[in-house]
Amino acid sequence: MFATPAQRKKWLEPLLDGKIRSAFAMTEPAVASSDATNITTSIRLDSDEYVIDGRKWFIPNAAHPNCQQFIVMGKTDRDAPAHRQQSMVLVPRDTPGVKIVRDITVIDHTAPEGHCEIEFKGVRVPRSNLLGEEGSGFALAQARLGPGRIHHCMRSVGAAELALELMIERAQARTAFGKKLYQYGSVGEWIAKSRIKIDQARLFVLKAAWMIDNVGAKEARQEIAMIKALVPTVHTAVCERAIQTFGAMGLSPDTPLADSWTWGRALKFADGPDEVHLQSIARKEIKARPYEPGHESPYLTPAV
């Protein structure tokens, strides 16, 4: 959406052909990156090159052998207004000064594509590697996050559905104290409540998707924030119950439940922690119903 024709040809086409992978490098260890204005990585123009210095972490894909390019977010102008300080540049992986410090395990889990910590030290790229324009980094990030968030939610609904399916199977397969597990009231309630939560979440995600298609990601921002703040919690809650139904086996590698549970947990901050989404939902509700003294709801008996 924002690349130049040359950038597209060089990076986007092999990406779409599946020949290379790309990694988006925003989160930093030193600051609360849920607030993107905190980003400290420096992107400094030096004649015709950008010089990048900073440290990023939890960068997905970066450990994959095909990952050949990073999109790095940093600050080109610390004196600009808060949301115009950031820019994004394209950094080939093999540029001198780029160092993958480690692949961070997430709850002892190492994904093949990795969640890497990366150091950028005096990294130089040509000026033409700028994505969009200087100062547009924050806006680019926002444009990317809507679709990214619903994609997380869609996978999360599917993962919850699988967890419920496994729970239902296990509850029929096992007997304790003379009854099948599903015949215990509490297990029955876990199944029913999981079904309710999943069906609700799926409908809600479908509505957000319909809105993205029909009125655009920007107009659907409230719906996207709502599903992002909701679905990971549904996902982990259903996994929790499924794990409890399996007993210790539920935490072993013999089921996909433990991985699914911890992945759902990680989603509670991926692309913004729940709390940030909740506050933005509340702000929009407040804006939609501004309070005017003297025009209180007719359902209230006015306090004197």
Added chain:
Amino acid sequence: MFATPAQRKKWLEPLLDGKIRSAFAMTEPAVASSDATNITTSIRLDSDEYVIDGRKWFIPNAAHPNCQQFIVMGKTDRDAPAHRQQSMVLVPRDTPGVKIVRDITVIDHTAPEGHCEIEFKGVRVPRSNLLGEEGSGFALAQARLGPGRIHHCMRSVGAAELALELMIERAQARTAFGKKLYQYGSVGEWIAKSRIKIDQARLFVLKAAWMIDNVGAKEARQEIAMIKALVPTVHTAVCERAIQTFGAMGLSPDTPLADSWTWGRALKFADGPDEVHLQSIARKEIKARPYEPGHESPYLTPAV
């Protein structure tokens, strides 16, 4: 749906014209009426009349001056199979032996239409007052409950929406410790979580309604059970937060919140307690995925 032409002319038409009201009398003080097979009221055929003896309570509408007729559920045959023992008969309010014992307050609230306790003692009605056929009482009750349940849920969604609207107004109108209430993180989260819960619940109710219209109440049974087990909890949760936002005023008659909250609470057993719905949802999920040993999910590493 089940009345004879004569019954319709006599009772249904003035009912639809709004000239009279009718009360459905099923729940009994002496037994757990969530299990309708527990009903103890006797309906005995004596030559050409049915003789009714029993006690009912929490009968809505019965205190309304226009309420002229009761539909009474009782047992015509205690030796029949469990779901064929019950029948329903039409009982005019002024029949001798009918006594409205009291109008029961619900959390100190007396609705104008009442929730009455009624005694039936040797009450005689003509045989032609039988609704449907003998032994069909349980089936009639089931046919009635689906649409009744979604109607409760629809009103409940609206009540929750009003509670949220009032909460949003109050959160802007009041200042504590130097900030508007909505500027407190927890109040902001109440607003956001309420919006999420209500929007989800509304979508889910709309889906159930669409199914009733398109595939019929019977096929929509799972969806109806799910909204009935869910929506009153959403309703009371939103009211709870709205009340807390208002402080003591939230429990006073100066807002509709306390009444709304307790009405939502009562809905957790109206037309069947949540627990009964949850168990029936679980049963249906189990039936839909019968477990066959040796055909475990391919996502499991089989235990040896």
Added chain:
Amino acid sequence: MFATPAQRKKWLEPLLDGKIRSAFAMTEPAVASSDATNITTSIRLDSDEYVIDGRKWFIPNAAHPNCQQFIVMGKTDRDAPAHRQQSMVLVPRDTPGVKIVRDITVIDHTAPEGHCEIEFKGVRVPRSNLLGEEGSGFALAQARLGPGRIHHCMRSVGAAELALELMIERAQARTAFGKKLYQYGSVGEWIAKSRIKIDQARLFVLKAAWMIDNVGAKEARQEIAMIKALVPTVHTAVCERAIQTFGAMGLSPDTPLADSWTWGRALKFADGPDEVHLQSIARKEIKARPYEPGHESPYLTPAV
């Protein structure tokens, strides 16, 4: 603790003898009174009299026939620092200008002693009716609230215990779908979880009481805040389950559960809403462990 000998003789002695009652008038309809600095009632010195103008509500005891005196909190000096503006004066009920506007029902419940709304209009009392000194109102309120809060919690634990006792009885008395209610897993879990919550809450209240006795109410402030933010939630949660076990009868006047539940609900703001207590607990925890950069926990691997 703060009265003069003359005040004691006139008011405290008949109070202790049970001859009269007293009402504490702080909460006001026009402002968020959880923040006592918001109080707007004016107490103005006019030669040798205080003149009181303002409106209070939810004043317990004020409707009782023996209630002959109000302790009114208001502002004597709006230019003083925030916590030195308030004073308390003793106002005999029959003073001209005092008007009980109404007895406010709380969730449709009218207690015999009442929760009144009271207007004070040009009410004059002698200067000697000042409690403590001018500007000490906030401090007096704080001194009173500690013991008041634990007293609420103690009664609340007892009320929860009664609700559990009734739930256990009902769960044995009733049969649904062929089983006693307590034989259903979910009812069993309600009983067990209620027992756990109550026993925990009781121990915690006893600890706070022990601290008040041994180190004083001031040193026990954190413990008092913790039980006040906790116990009403335990109380209402146990009542909720007991009500659900009773079905509709649980909301009727045939059990004490509905009244107990709504009284527990009201306690979530009596003497300060839960949210205010939670924030003060958090503040104290933060103060107890000040963060010093460079002295991070040895359990953390320092971020670079």
Added chain:
Amino acid sequence: MFATPAQRKKWLEPLLDGKIRSAFAMTEPAVASSDATNITTSIRLDSDEYVIDGRKWFIPNAAHPNCQQFIVMGKTDRDAPAHRQQSMVLVPRDTPGVKIVRDITVIDHTAPEGHCEIEFKGVRVPRSNLLGEEGSGFALAQARLGPGRIHHCMRSVGAAELALELMIERAQARTAFGKKLYQYGSVGEWIAKSRIKIDQARLFVLKAAWMIDNVGAKEARQEIAMIKALVPTVHTAVCERAIQTFGAMGLSPDTPLADSWTWGRALKFADGPDEVHLQSIARKEIKARPYEPGHESPYLTPAV
């Protein structure tokens, strides 16, 4: 407590000297082992030897190089009453037929001491390796579990305290959207609610410990069941909030939080799943207050 002098000399003394370790092998993959009567491992007397056949898993310590002995629970008599079928035998690790199949990772975590799956195939040990007497296995397991459970809870309280300590540090160290994290209402509430939960849990564990010391583990059974059903949930809830406060770092190996969280999760079934404890607590409450028709609580208005 149950070993013969010879068994003590051979196994217990080097155990207490820290020279060897021992592993308790009860849980089996093929059955719901929360119900110990399900155990299928066979322990058959063949002249003067016991022959053991079966498969166990999640056996802690078994991977430790010093672990030289297993206590294996199995069935010596399938025709005895349900709780007299089991026996325990001492099995040296190097006995032929003992095979450690694998060390099972728990949520991708491999503890140095392991959670092993072990196959016993025609394993022969002398008759004198029987612990206690034949048929006493279930009773021995019960005797062992009380102290084992409180030990889990004590460590769990400490782990929750550490998580809170780290959360408090992080909430002060990080800034987002212009405020320190602890200044956000929701983070403040996490801290306060965690403090309340931990202090309550600690008191409750101390009470159970006091009872074990003063009236014995058997009399303290209800208290032990209550803390076991409660504390792991407190532990995981506090870790959850601490992780959310840290963001992605909270799931990385740079803090102890992820390991602590998953260990707390595993405790929800270690030594019996929460659900089994809750049902046993409920049963004891019911027994303590048997319902007698006609002797209903004086707080109820009897239903007619």
